[in-house]
Amino acid sequence: MQRPDELKINYCDPITMTMLMTPDMANFSGKVHGGALLKILDQVAYACASHYSGNYVVTLSVDQVYFKAPVQVGELVTFYSSINHVGNSTMEVGVKVIAENIHSGERRHTISCFFTMVAVDAEGNAAAVPEIKLTTDKDKQRYIAASMRKQLRKEYRDRVEEIHDKWTENKANLSSEEMDAWIKEHAEL
Numbered sequence: 001m002q003r004p005d006e007l008k009i010n011y012c013d014p015i016t017m018t019m020l021m022t023p024d025m026a027n028f029s030g031k032v033h034g035g036a037l038l039k040i041l042d043q044v045a046y047a048c049a050s051h052y053s054g055n056y057v058v059t060l061s062v063d064q065v066y067f068k069a070p071v072q073v074g075e076l077v078t079f080y081s082s083i084n085h086v087g088n089s090t091m092e093v094g095v096k097v098i099a100e101n102i103h104s105g106e107r108r109h110t111i112s113c114f115f116t117m118v119a120v121d122a123e124g125n126a127a128a129v130p131e132i133k134l135t136t137d138k139d140k141q142r143y144i145a146a147s148m149r150k151q152l153r154k155e156y157r158d159r160v161e162e163i164h165d166k167w168t169e170n171k172a173n174l175s176s177e178e179m180d181a182w183i184k185e186h187a188e189l
């Protein structure tokens with residue numbers, strides 16, 4: 001699809017969204033619910049990937065999300081997102097979240113995470129995305145790190161499949177005594 005360029009939009013530019021954390025997002029201890037943040041993260045990744053690709057997108061996967069610090073109701077939270085890497089139809093979107101206390105101005109890095117989004121056509125089939133332009137050194141650093149994460153995801157998937165076959169499906173056919181021995185040996189895990 002040809003997109004108008006009269007506004008001089010660079011579709012590779014990062015997308016940023018700032019939101020005030022409102023009381024309806026609170027959990028029972030008065031902090032922002034993790035699920036509320038996950039929903040916004042997914043929306044930000046969606047906006048970033050659809051803006052870049054010029055298509056609707058779907059979420060294929062999200063890497064481990066680690067909440068480094070709680071987010072308080074009443075804080076301003078900014079979600080910075082960028083396209084780090086693209087395949088044929090996949091895009092890795094990195095999202096960095098900064099929470100800001102409105103009164104003190106203190107800013108904390110609370111979450112970083114990586115989404116894999118897939119561009120889809122009107123029938124819901126995977127659609128080609130534009131090639132990534134690596135202009136700055138930062139772009140190149142992000143690309144290299146994202147390539148390594150892509151490889152790591154593949155290794156992780158293979159290993160999870162192996163564990164599933166061996167233990168969940170018990171294809172290793174271990175006896176109860178052999179499993180007891182394993183559990184004893186790995187008690188520190």
Ligand SMILES: CC(C)(COP(=O)(O)OP(=O)(O)OC[C@H]1O[C@@H](n2cnc3c(N)ncnc32)[C@H](O)[C@@H]1OP(=O)(O)O)[C@@H](O)C(=O)NCCC(=O)NCCS
Pocket residue numbers: 057058059060086087088089090118120124125126
């Ligand atoms: C994403 C989806 C369209 C891909 O469909 P598909 O038939 O597997 O499409 P393809 O085989 O062409 O794969 C498309 C891309 O996804 C990647 N992919 C597909 N399954 C994958 C998996 N399990 N792990 C990693 N990558 C995968 C392929 O490698 C390919 O990457 P590339 O384009 O960079 O080469 C399909 O899996 C889907 O609709 N999933 C549900 C998404 C969804 O509902 N998300 C939650 C709500 S938004």
